[in-house]
Amino acid sequence: MSLRIPAVMIQGTGSNVGKSMLVAGLCRLFARHGLRVRPFKPQNMSNNAAAVEGGEIGRAQALQARAAMIAPHVHMNPVLLKPETDRRSQVIVQGKRHGLLDAATYRDRATLLPFVLDSFRHLSEGADLIIVEGAGSPAETNLRAGDIANMGFAHAAGVPVVLAGDIDRGGVIASLVGTSAVLDAADRSQIRGFLINKFRGDVSLFQEGVRTIEQLTGWPSLGVVPWFPSAHALPAEDALDIASSRRAGAGFKIAVPVLPRIANFDDLDPLALDPAIDLVMIPPGTPLPLDADLIILPGSKSTIADLAFLRAQGWHIDLAAHRRRGGAVLGLCGGYQMLGRTIADPHGVEGDAGTVAGLGLLAVDTVLGQDKTVRPIQARHRATGTPFAAYEIHLGLTQGEDTARAPFKVAGLDEGAASADGRVIGTYLHGLFTVDAFRTAFLQGMTPDQPFDGLRYDETVEATLDALALHLDTHLDTQAILAIARSAV
Structure with a gap:
């Protein structure tokens, strides 16, 4: 089902490859270009929630709404799973408490797809572009049946996919090529290109790696994004992100x-x-x-x-x-x-x-x-x-x-x-x-x-979002990404 709205979905080869930051940066970039941009994540799992008009959504989607220069809305994250134990999560649907989901009933999440598509439809009204964030990895084929977070949504809504790999953790060639290898033909064809995130050093040294991925997957490269050192200034998705990226002060x-x-x-x-x-x-x-x-x-x-x-x-x-x-x-x-x-x-x-x-x-x-x-x-x-x-x-x-x-x-x-x-x-x-x-x-x-007046927090976040947008525009083929989004229409 295509809702005939320009849209592109950023999926990743795994968790923490930088999908949320990529979506935030692209939202700010295209919003600065005058487009009415909306962020969307079909399903999120996080206890870091934001209170918005009508309920709660993942904090990352609230940041992405800020990047798009619009108010956050419950339809930007229609399904939010909030873990209570290792095997049970509270389910928030369109901002409201919906019930509990445990390991035994996890496959029942497919019943939530109508809510997801309803939210996507609401969000598309008056928008020029929707940038969708996936969750985890589409290569988790054991979870493919009933999926609403990655390819299940992409097919249902007719949204093309850009796959992101994280080179900082190592094995990025294998992770991208391996994802292509385990996907079925229909899911593989939904991916229109790939990008490499979090590169450190001389990008030219990885050109052979880019060619290898292109040859083995058939997907075109959309760019290699160098490490963005100011990412620590944006709200963290994980408490450990705060611990690893904090800048120790004094006093x-x-x-x-x-x-x-x-x-x-x-x-x-x-x-x-x-x-x-x-x-x-x-x-x-x-x-x-x-x-x-x-x-x-x-x-x-x-x-x-x-x-x-x-x-x-x-x-x-x-x-x-x-x-x-x-x-x-x-x-x-x-x-x-x-x-x-x-x-x-x-x-x-x-x-x-x-x-x-x-x-x-x-x-x-x-x-x-x-x-x-x-x-x-x-x-x-x-x-x-x-x-x-x-x-x-x-x-x-x-x-x-x-x-x-x-x-x-x-x-x-x-x-x-x-x-x-x-x-x-x-x-x-x-x-x-x-x-x-x-x-x-x-x-x-x-x-x-002791003085505590050295930080202008909102100004810092805004300046960082602008810098992130420029960073992505410099290192990605953002016009190709926009063309991929428009191919959904």
Whole structure:
């Protein structure tokens, strides 16, 4: 079924080959050329979600919408899988909680294809170009039946494919040629060209490799993209991406324990870029640092399970010692719930029904409910009066004595909780550090003598998207990519 809208799908030979960044860069490039561009990802798997009008989508699609210079929409990512355990994910369909998907029912995802095509149809209205991002790899032939993320969607919507390979991880010739070898003839013919991403060094040295891929696959090369060193300035898709790409600052040290189901960790992106901050992601098996000024407990998709993991690592002991030394603690969403006295799950939302003890650093108690709060909001920092934009994505209601010192106001109501000395804070608000004025006010409230005004976060992201678009335009045959998209009409 062709919806007769110019569209091209960027698939990859594997995960983390740079598909999201490629789509973001192409969205910005063609938007700068005056086209009405829309990003689209049929199915995403991520706990890093964005609250948009009508629900939630993957954070990467929110960034791609920004690159396209339009507001994000639930139809840009109609199916979002949010892992709760190794074998079970919450399913978000067109922005709303749809149910659970486990390993035994994974093949039933084909029933979601009508929602995907409906969203694609909605997105095509008024658009000049749609740039689609695949998921994982089309070479996972064991998942081909019922596929909605790669070739299943490409065929159903009549969208041609460009296949991206990552040379930085090695074996790019084999990965591209191998993908061609395992695809059936129909899927192979859907691919109209390939590109090489993340090249380091002299591109001319790989020309023989490009010719080999062309000869063995029959696909034309659309270019070799050199490593883009500024990619760290864009919101990360994975918490480990923050750890590997952060630029250590000086002075104020923030430590973040990496939980198994860490969620909405884009809260940390501005902190990773701020030159006045040394953000340290603490992996399992490593104690929380003694010299941290602030410890942040991040959001979690499975609060009770991640709290048990935190205790198993001994991090609760480190937190207590940090608190005795006068250190500050900030809990975000699930991290806020962990800081309280108890977390009750009467409906078994996260597993077995019951109540567990929290860390006891805030005098609050949480009850997990079945209704999910998803909304963008405007908030105000009570201590300084600083306004800022943020969003909420959470299950549960938190109440208790420490909410009387709520650090924020939302729509005239108190939000969050704080200890009597103000050194332990919890909030359901996400994205608050993207606002320079709030980030500066909040952190200087903890250490008045240190300046925190060296980062202009939004300006940095915008400049990086522009630079990424120019980078792709320089090294890819973007006119050929546009011609491939128009062949879908």
